[in-house]
Amino acid sequence: MAIFKDYEFPSVPGGGGGGSFVSILTIPGIAAISPFPAVNIPNIYGGQFVVTNPLSTPANLLIHYIFGEALLTMDNAVYNLAMRGVARVNGSTVNAPADHDRRFQRQIAGNDRFSFTNVTAEYPHSLVLPAAGSVTLRLQYDWNVTVAAAVGTVRFEQSYIAVMGVAQ
């Protein structure tokens, strides 16, 4: 069950009487990608939704992209492999994915599991959404690898996009 299931959100102050709204998209994750790719794969996994401003006035949107955990299992040496979190608005990347990048190297051949825990942590973003205007918000992961001469799998845990809107 989503971790926000029972969370009680307080009323959002500062709405000037125009109102506010809160929403969270939960992307449950996947069991595994097996074997994991040896080449770069943009958007190896992700999810999106469309936000429509329900207010009668423009709204300030504060968006938090909450990246999750990825678990890597591999047999052999892996060099310079990264899970890269990407935050998108209407199809355009709004974060600096290289800053939300958990990179992994195992220099000695062997078998191991590696957790990209808190892969990219969290990315906050803000924008103004006109009354009745819509915006598409997407969170995705790019598989970025220089050399992955390994056999293995990768699993993704839950990710979230949290949106708070306040009337201007």
Added chain:
Amino acid sequence: MKSKYFAIGDQVLLIQSTHPDSFTVPDGKEVDEAVYLSHLDKLAQKRVEHDDQESKRLNEHRDGKRKEAQSVYDEALKIGFSDSAASLLAQSVFPGWLTKDASDTQLTKLPAVGKTTAARLQAAGYTTFASVSGMTLAEWQQFGSKATYEKVIEAAKALS
């Protein structure tokens, strides 16, 4: 907060919102909570199955690596490596070869073996480590691999 659920591809997404009708998933089909919960159950089941398969595969892989490590150890002894140096080489192939719980601390000894090997080869007439291994000493220390060690061993054999 109210919840809505959308199935899209092999995903089921959850939207919790104070204004649930203001959020939607393009190309997604709205489903009820039971579908979402079923999706989570299947996901959990797949993960258990995946973990079992991975554990089995890793164990098989570990057994193979252990045999490789034994081979490297035996070969290193034949060409005159000390027992400790041969052990470290073997552990580079499979860290758990000797201790089964080899720590990174043990692996930090490997560069010393690299330096010793490089020094021996250089003393025997090779001007650079790269000339016999195809890699610089720094590269070898950084990216030690069985293939590299095999080259080193072949070179050492040629010198013996």
